[in-house]
Amino acid sequence: MSLTIKDVAEKAGVSVTTVSRVLNDRGYISAKTRKKVMTTMEELNYTPNEMARSFLSNKTRFIALIVPTTENPFFGELTFHIEKELAQKGYNLFICNSLNDVDNEKKYLRLLQEKRVDGVIVGSHNININEYEYFENKIVSIERELTAHIPIIQSDNYLGGKLAAQELVDKGCKRILCIRGDQHIKTPANDRATAYKDVMEENGLNYSFKEVPFQLQDQEKEALIDQIFAGEVVYDGIFAGDDIIAKMCINSAIVHGKSVPEELKVIGFDGTKIVRQLNPELSTIIQPIEKLAQKSVKILLAVLNEEKVNQVTKLSVKLLASNSTKR
Amino acid sequence: MSLTIKDVAEKAGVSVTTVSRVLNDRGYISAKTRKKVMTTMEELNYTPNEMARSFLSNKTRFIALIVPTTENPFFGELTFHIEKELAQKGYNLFICNSLNDVDNEKKYLRLLQEKRVDGVIVGSHNININEYEYFENKIVSIERELTAHIPIIQSDNYLGGKLAAQELVDKGCKRILCIRGDQHIKTPANDRATAYKDVMEENGLNYSFKEVPFQLQDQEKEALIDQIFAGEVVYDGIFAGDDIIAKMCINSAIVHGKSVPEELKVIGFDGTKIVRQLNPELSTIIQPIEKLAQKSVKILLAVLNEEKVNQVTKLSVKLLASNSTKR
Incomplete structure (x- = not known):
C-alpha cells in the first residue's frame, strides 16, 4: 500500500488541506507547521504523486521547446543549453521537432492548450500560425517574430x-x-x-x-x-x-x-x-548560443511569473576570421 | 467559462462515468453510446483537460530520453529520430541531458518514480545506478547494459x-x-x-x-x-x-x-x-541511427504494453571508406 497525503496529515496531526498547502506552496502556513509536515514526510518516506500535485496546482513545471530539428547543430546545441538551464530551475523540457511543418507546430502548441506544459520556447520557422495569439503570456521566441507581443530573444x-x-x-x-x-x-x-x-x-x-x-x-x-x-x-x-x-x-x-x-x-x-x-x-x-538559451529561459520564467520583460533582447555576435589557407 | 465533462454528459444524456470511460477508453461502452459522446464533444467543441485525463488514466503518454548531451551530433540525430517516431505514435518526448553525471541521471529517473512519464529510453553512460532495477518494465536502453533484464538496442x-x-x-x-x-x-x-x-x-x-x-x-x-x-x-x-x-x-x-x-x-x-x-x-x-531510434521506440512501446521482446536487438553497420587524399 502506498502512502497518501492523508497518512501524512494524520501522522503530523494536521489537516489534509494543510499538507496540500505545504506541497503546493500556497496559502498561509506557519514556519513551524511547514517544518512539522516536511519532517513527517521525511519520516514516512512519502513521495508525493507529482501528477496529482500538478493536477491540483494547475502547474506542471514542464516547458516545451519547438525547433525545426535537433539534427541541425545550432538547434542541437541550443536544446542542450536550454534543457540544462531549465533543469537547474526545476523544470523538465519537451523537445518538439517541427520539421518546419505548420501542422506539426500547431500540434505541439496543443500541449499548451491542454495545459500539459506551463510555457513554450519557439525557435521554429513557420508562418501565419494564429494560435500564437492565444498564448502570448506563455511563450517566448528565439530569432522569430511571432506576434507583436511575444518577447523575442535574438542575436544582433x-x-x-x-x-x-x-x-x-x-x-x-x-x-x-x-x-x-x-x-x-x-x-x-x-x-x-x-x-x-x-x-x-x-x-x-x-x-x-x-x-x-x-x-x-x-x-x-x-x-x-x-x-x-x-x-x-x-x-x-x-x-x-x-x-x-x-x-x-x-x-x-x-x-x-x-x-x-x-x-x-x-x-x-x-x-x-x-x-x-x-x-x-x-x-x-x-x-x-549558450547566452541565447539562458536569456530565453530567464525571460520565459519571468513571463510566466507575470513580470514585465523587454519585448526584444539582442545579444552580440563575433567574427571568427580564419587565416588558414591550408585546407 | 470552460466546459467540463459534466456539460458533455448532460448534453449527450449519459452519465459522467460514461463520458469518462469514452475519454479513457476503459470499461464497456456500446459503439452507439461512444459515437453519441464523441459527436457531442465535437458539437460543444470540448477539449478534454489532458492533465485531468492523465491523472484519471494513470498514463501520461510522455516518454523521457536520457542522453549525455544533444550537443554531440550522434545524440542530436538520435533525439531527432526518436522524437519524430514517438510523435507519430501520439507520445511526447522529454529530453534529459545527463552530462554523464550520476546524480543528474538519478534525478531524471525520478520522472518515472513520480509517474510523470510512462517510460524511459536510456542512451547515457553512467555506472552503478541501482534505480534501474525498480523500473525494468518501463525502460529500454541504447548501447548500454543497464541490468540483466532491460532490453538493449545496439549497433553491431x-x-x-x-x-x-x-x-x-x-x-x-x-x-x-x-x-x-x-x-x-x-x-x-x-x-x-x-x-x-x-x-x-x-x-x-x-x-x-x-x-x-x-x-x-x-x-x-x-x-x-x-x-x-x-x-x-x-x-x-x-x-x-x-x-x-x-x-x-x-x-x-x-x-x-x-x-x-x-x-x-x-x-x-x-x-x-x-x-x-x-x-x-x-x-x-x-x-x-534512424533505425536505432525506430527500434528503440518500437521495443519500448511493446514493453509498456507488456508484450514479450528480445533482450538484445543488434543492427548492422557499414564502412564509409574515403579515397580522397585531397583534404
Missing part, C-alpha cells in the same frame, strides 16, 4: 551581417554573393541581408542575393548552390546563410574547379561547437 | 570494429592504435576493441590501446591525443572512438608535422549526417 543579426560582409571586402573580394533564407519568414535573420547590402553600397560594390530556404532538403540546397557556379557571374566571395551552406558552397566550388580560399572566400554563420571542431578553417559569425 | 559493434581495423590493414597500415572509451562502462561499444584485437592478431600485427573517455572535456581529450604523437611509437593508423576524436587526431597529427592520409590513416565511428556533410573526406563506420 545586423552586426553579424556587417562583420561578415566587411571581412570579405577587407580580404579583397569584389563580387560578393549573399545567400539568404526564405524572405517571407519574419525573422531578425533578415537583418543580415540588409547589413550586407549597406556594406556593399558603402564600398561602391554591387550586391546580389540568392535564396536558399532553410527548410529545403540537403539535395535541394546543393542543387541551388551548384547553380551559383554554373552561372555567368563569377563570384569571389560568398556570405552564406549558415555554416552548413558555407561548407556546401566550398564543396561545390572545388567540384567546379575553383581553389578555395584563393579564388573564392566563403564566410558562414552560427559558429556551433561541432562546426568549429570539425571545420576550424571555416570563417564564420559566432552566435552566442 | 564487433562488425564495426572489424570493418575499421581491416580497412586500415588493407590500406597498408602496420602500427595501428585503437582509441577506446572508459573500459569500466558496460557497453557493447567494448566489442569494437575486441574486434580490432582479433583483426590485428589474424594479421600478425601488434595491437595497442589508448583510453580517451567520452565524458572528458574536449581540451582533456585533445591533451590525451597529443600524447600519442609526442610518444616514441610512430603510428601509421588510428581507429578512433568516434568521428570527433578522429578529427582531433587528424588535427594533432598535422600540428606534429605528419601528412594525412599519406603518413597516417584515421578512421572514425558514428557517421552522423552533420559529420558526413562537414567532413566528407573522413573514413568512418556508419551507425544506423
Whole structure:
C-alpha cells in the first residue's frame, strides 16, 4: 500500500488541506507547521504523486521547446543549453521537432492548450500560425517574430551581417554573393541581408542575393548552390546563410574547379561547437548560443511569473576570421 | 467559462462515468453510446483537460530520453529520430541531458518514480545506478547494459570494429592504435576493441590501446591525443572512438608535422549526417541511427504494453571508406 497525503496529515496531526498547502506552496502556513509536515514526510518516506500535485496546482513545471530539428547543430546545441538551464530551475523540457511543418507546430502548441506544459520556447520557422495569439503570456521566441507581443530573444543579426560582409571586402573580394533564407519568414535573420547590402553600397560594390530556404532538403540546397557556379557571374566571395551552406558552397566550388580560399572566400554563420571542431578553417559569425538559451529561459520564467520583460533582447555576435589557407 | 465533462454528459444524456470511460477508453461502452459522446464533444467543441485525463488514466503518454548531451551530433540525430517516431505514435518526448553525471541521471529517473512519464529510453553512460532495477518494465536502453533484464538496442559493434581495423590493414597500415572509451562502462561499444584485437592478431600485427573517455572535456581529450604523437611509437593508423576524436587526431597529427592520409590513416565511428556533410573526406563506420531510434521506440512501446521482446536487438553497420587524399 502506498502512502497518501492523508497518512501524512494524520501522522503530523494536521489537516489534509494543510499538507496540500505545504506541497503546493500556497496559502498561509506557519514556519513551524511547514517544518512539522516536511519532517513527517521525511519520516514516512512519502513521495508525493507529482501528477496529482500538478493536477491540483494547475502547474506542471514542464516547458516545451519547438525547433525545426535537433539534427541541425545550432538547434542541437541550443536544446542542450536550454534543457540544462531549465533543469537547474526545476523544470523538465519537451523537445518538439517541427520539421518546419505548420501542422506539426500547431500540434505541439496543443500541449499548451491542454495545459500539459506551463510555457513554450519557439525557435521554429513557420508562418501565419494564429494560435500564437492565444498564448502570448506563455511563450517566448528565439530569432522569430511571432506576434507583436511575444518577447523575442535574438542575436544582433545586423552586426553579424556587417562583420561578415566587411571581412570579405577587407580580404579583397569584389563580387560578393549573399545567400539568404526564405524572405517571407519574419525573422531578425533578415537583418543580415540588409547589413550586407549597406556594406556593399558603402564600398561602391554591387550586391546580389540568392535564396536558399532553410527548410529545403540537403539535395535541394546543393542543387541551388551548384547553380551559383554554373552561372555567368563569377563570384569571389560568398556570405552564406549558415555554416552548413558555407561548407556546401566550398564543396561545390572545388567540384567546379575553383581553389578555395584563393579564388573564392566563403564566410558562414552560427559558429556551433561541432562546426568549429570539425571545420576550424571555416570563417564564420559566432552566435552566442549558450547566452541565447539562458536569456530565453530567464525571460520565459519571468513571463510566466507575470513580470514585465523587454519585448526584444539582442545579444552580440563575433567574427571568427580564419587565416588558414591550408585546407 | 470552460466546459467540463459534466456539460458533455448532460448534453449527450449519459452519465459522467460514461463520458469518462469514452475519454479513457476503459470499461464497456456500446459503439452507439461512444459515437453519441464523441459527436457531442465535437458539437460543444470540448477539449478534454489532458492533465485531468492523465491523472484519471494513470498514463501520461510522455516518454523521457536520457542522453549525455544533444550537443554531440550522434545524440542530436538520435533525439531527432526518436522524437519524430514517438510523435507519430501520439507520445511526447522529454529530453534529459545527463552530462554523464550520476546524480543528474538519478534525478531524471525520478520522472518515472513520480509517474510523470510512462517510460524511459536510456542512451547515457553512467555506472552503478541501482534505480534501474525498480523500473525494468518501463525502460529500454541504447548501447548500454543497464541490468540483466532491460532490453538493449545496439549497433553491431564487433562488425564495426572489424570493418575499421581491416580497412586500415588493407590500406597498408602496420602500427595501428585503437582509441577506446572508459573500459569500466558496460557497453557493447567494448566489442569494437575486441574486434580490432582479433583483426590485428589474424594479421600478425601488434595491437595497442589508448583510453580517451567520452565524458572528458574536449581540451582533456585533445591533451590525451597529443600524447600519442609526442610518444616514441610512430603510428601509421588510428581507429578512433568516434568521428570527433578522429578529427582531433587528424588535427594533432598535422600540428606534429605528419601528412594525412599519406603518413597516417584515421578512421572514425558514428557517421552522423552533420559529420558526413562537414567532413566528407573522413573514413568512418556508419551507425544506423534512424533505425536505432525506430527500434528503440518500437521495443519500448511493446514493453509498456507488456508484450514479450528480445533482450538484445543488434543492427548492422557499414564502412564509409574515403579515397580522397585531397583534404
